[in-house]
Amino acid sequence: MKAAVLREVGKPLTIEEVSIGKPGPREVLIRTKAAGVCHSDLHFVEGSYPHPLPAVLGHESAGIVEAVGSEVRTVKVGDHVITCLSAYCGHCEVCLTGHMSLCISPETKRAKGEEPRLFREDLSGSGDTKMAQFLNLSSFAEQMLVHEHACVAIRRDMPFDRAALIGCSVMTGVGAVIHTSGVRPGETVAVIGCGGVGLATINGAAMAGAGRIIAIDRIHSKLELARQFGATDVIDAGADDPVKAVQELTGGGVHHSFEAIGLKVTAEQAFKMLRRGGTANIIGMIPVGTMIELHGPDFLGEKKIQGSFMGSNRFPVDMPRLVDAYMGGKLKLDELISRRIKLEDVNSAFDELKRGELARSVIVFD
CATH class of the missing domain: 3.40.50.720 (NAD(P)-binding Rossmann-like Domain)
Structure with missing residues (x-):
């Protein structure tokens, strides 16, 4: 699949062929339909926050479920979903006390020694297949492989480009008002x-x-x-x-x-x-x-x-409600999108973020 990869801090992302694994028991394979270009991604590009490299960036997204693992119960093939970077386990102390966005359980990631969710084919014979997943998602790619608690099903009449925005910026802002403060x-x-x-x-x-x-x-x-x-x-x-x-x-x-x-x-x-x-x-x-x-x-x-992290969200409940708020005319999303772009234009979207010119560029996948 095509993906936008950060290989070096301060350098443009490169469009590469990246391989993606098959769903494990609690995992979901998603066909990416839209991904917002968020300032948080830019922080990692510029090195304000560290992250293992190379990595497929992107964390504000929506798509369609293509396959599910044997134990997945929250979504099914064909569901339209919004992703969320704050994946949760559901049974640790913060989850059980209603603070799911603070969960950092390793259960939502693949363990060391397991085949990674993302990797590169070793065409050169060097043995180097490393490719890091970004914030549990890596949505600057044609597909995403995530834990089932990193996405939620939504109504099918919700446009993907607007749904993607709920996955980070909208949940963060609205949630900070309603939940955090x-x-x-x-x-x-x-x-x-x-x-x-x-x-x-x-x-x-x-x-x-x-x-x-x-x-x-x-x-x-x-x-x-x-x-x-x-x-x-x-x-x-x-x-x-x-x-x-x-x-x-x-x-x-x-x-x-x-x-x-x-x-x-x-x-x-x-x-x-x-x-x-x-x-x-x-x-x-x-x-x-x-x-x-x-x-x-x-x-x-x-x-x-x-x-306030990700609007102190309870995203499986909050995001469908925000979708309803948009469809009911209460939540403004159309005005947030300044332009729709292809994956290959991701670096120009970062340039515009640096200049502070736009509200949001959204990558739309065919």
Whole structure:
């Protein structure tokens, strides 16, 4: 099958022929139909986060089940599915206490010594067939081989390109609002960064009934897009001090802030713009080794800062509900897609992410 492979940090992905195994007892083979190009992939391309190489990237995807293992019970051949990188075992402590997105059980991966899910044919006789799977998925490829708890069946009238977005950015943003921070009707929200995740966060805040939703970015076109997703106010971070502007708009700060970029300065701003008792949620992937500095006395006002991973999701329940929300006109997905591309165009999508120009490029497979 064709796949986009990262061989060296900082270098473009290469389109290669990669081999894929057959489903084990708890595994599912999926024909990839669409895959979003996410900023999280770019973090690994640029080396902000380490990963074994070479690797097939991609983690925001939807497709059709082609084959299942002998013990699979959650999906069947022909099902339309959304994938999720936070695969779960279902019986560890975090799973049993309702925090499935935090599961890191090795049971969802193949054990050392087993044939890998992805590999290269040894045509040269060198014995080197290594190919790493990325975040349990590797969806920049024509097929995916995943644990059954890394995908969920959805209704068949849902378009694949929009379904793929639910697999990461939308689940991350909406989930951060609803699950991680528990935004209530009438509360105030600020969102720093209006890319795909930030826009989904704004949409989630609107769905949750937030009274005031303040979007913050440096790019005017993204701020205009934020209004379409439910922002009541926008702040140009290149022209104004975001913290001061938020405090003035809200009379002291917001109940909930969401940092959707992954920078030290914006994480610190997210905490500073809180009112007493407020909660800052760090959604963005802050580079390894970066330290955040906060003003100690602020904690006397019961301000809180916390991480949010994949929207604290329970994806087998959440994702079908988000599909229904889109089909019912409540969740905006069409506006998130800036263009549809072929697998061979993946590097140009990364270039556009670096420039901060687009909401989302989606790879569409024939």
